[in-house]
Amino acid sequence: MNSIKFLFLIFGLILSSFLFGQVDKEKILSVFNEIEYYPDSTIKSACKTVNGQYNGYSIDFDSLGNPILIGKYKKGIPVGAWYASDGSMQIYENGEMAGDVIPGCGTGIVKAQKEFQAMYQQLTNGKKPKRK
Numbered sequence: 001m002n003s004i005k006f007l008f009l010i011f012g013l014i015l016s017s018f019l020f021g022q023v024d025k026e027k028i029l030s031v032f033n034e035i036e037y038y039p040d041s042t043i044k045s046a047c048k049t050v051n052g053q054y055n056g057y058s059i060d061f062d063s064l065g066n067p068i069l070i071g072k073y074k075k076g077i078p079v080g081a082w083y084a085s086d087g088s089m090q091i092y093e094n095g096e097m098a099g100d101v102i103p104g105c106g107t108g109i110v111k112a113q114k115e116f117q118a119m120y121q122q123l124t125n126g127k128k129p130k131r132k
Helices: 004-021 025-031 107-126
Strands: 032-039 043-049 053-061 067-074 075-085 090-093
Touching: 025 067, 025 107, 053 107, 067 107, 075 107
Parallel strands: none
Antiparallel strands: 032 043, 043 053, 053 067, 067 075, 075 090
């Protein structure tokens, strides 16, 4: 009886890793050249680097592998608008946060969240994201 429970437990763990594993992991690995991981091998951040410095787009992920932040670096310094999955935005000027977090990116929360997902899809498909 205990061996049947053990088999179900193992099957459940394997199935959950397939059902709840990080989405787009292969795409992320093919597009970005600097990857940081959580202890369970879920991607924590994915960036593009040039000569050892962050240069280009970056995506941060939560511990479940969901994208939570998209921004851009230039010569290792965060620049421009950084977009969060909750629909907020933060502006960086000269590597420093400029002002407060802007809820809804000035377009409304739902629209900003949809645009975040579109940016994520564009980046993981190797395309430059377009903001509307």
